[in-house]
Amino acid sequence: MNILVIGDLTEPRAVAFLESKLWDYRRENAIDLVIANGENASFITGPSPELVTRMLNAGVDVITGGNHTVQNFRLHPMLESTPVLLRPANYPASVPGAGYTVCDVCGYRLLVINVLGQVHMEPTLDSPFDAVDRILSREVGNYDFAALDIHAEATGEKLALAHYFDGRIQIIFGTHTHVPTADARVLPKGTGYVTDIGMCGAADGILGIDRDVIVARCRQHLPVKYAPAEGEIRANGAIFALNSQDFTAKSVKIVSF
Numbered sequence: 581m582n583i584l585v586i587g588d589l590t591e592p593r594a595v596a597f598l599e600s601k602l603w604d605y606r607r608e609n610a611i612d613l614v615i616a617n618g619e620n621a622s623f624i625t626g627p628s629p630e631l632v633t634r635m636l637n638a639g640v641d642v643i644t645g646g647n648h649t650v651q652n653f654r655l656h657p658m659l660e661s662t663p664v665l666l667r668p669a670n671y672p673a674s675v676p677g678a679g680y681t682v683c684d685v686c687g688y689r690l691l692v693i694n695v696l697g698q699v700h701m702e703p704t705l706d707s708p709f710d711a712v713d714r715i716l717s718r719e720v721g722n723y724d725f726a727a728l729d730i731h732a733e734a735t736g737e738k739l740a741l742a743h744y745f746d747g748r749i750q751i752i753f754g755t756h757t758h759v760p761t762a763d764a765r766v767l768p769k770g771t772g773y774v775t776d777i778g779m780c781g782a783a784d785g786i787l788g789i790d791r792d793v794i795v796a797r798c799r800q801h802l803p804v805k806y807a808p809a810e811g812e813i814r815a816n817g818a819i820f821a822l823n824s825q826d827f828t829a830k831s832v833k834i835v836s837f
């Protein structure tokens with residue numbers, strides 16, 4: 581079984597890119613399920629309902645979120661009505677939506693969880709360790725494989741979560757920094773892991789944002805108006821191959837298309 585995970589979509593053009601490429605990419609690479617982080621699909625603020633619908637039609641099966649997802653109030657009803665649209669699980673229960681879902685992949689039940697890190701992140705939510713532990717306990721017997729999107733800034737925090745859940749979750753990947761890391765591997769107890777899978781956005785910008793805007797912000801420390809970068813869109817991600825004999829990850833491969 582092959583699961584493709586795609587990093588943060590940075591703007592609406594990234595959605596159009598997936599609309600034009602993803603179904604072909606799925607067929608060519610025998611992909612059984614796609615998870616994509618959609619929190620920035622409307623550019624910085626949480627995704628619009630229209631873009632969520634387009635992502636799902638483009639071939640994304642589960643949309644994960646992050647620190648911006650619930651900032652878009654128009655999305656709140658859809659967070660309540662769409663089980664495959666996630667916001668981080670460690671938000672308070674009063675926040676609309678859910679932080680995990682169980683979906684079918686090749687006849688197996690895949691539990692997909694999304695959490696927000698606590699290090700250098702705003703807002704600072706409850707412990708992601710405890711939030712995931714609670715979900716795994718609550719859903720015992722209701723899933724065969726599990727996947728976790730850790731939306732976080734700090735590499736060490738993502739690694740700590742990965743080792744803590746090694747062997748209990750088969751797919752663990754990081755999002756939020758928009759910069760892919762080169763550490764894809766299978767951990768000792770069978771968890772496939774990448775610290776950050778990067779983004780789906782304009783490759784020549786700075787994290788998907790116009791270069792001049794970010795350089796000016798860093799040099800002058802004055803308020804700036806953000807704008808998406810121009811130029812070619814690329815999708816960064818990873819393919820996790822799962823072993824249905826022993827319920828481990830067989831391999832993790834970094835991909836870009």
Ligand SMILES: [Fe+2]
Pocket residue numbers: 619646647648731756
């Ligand atoms: Fe983020």
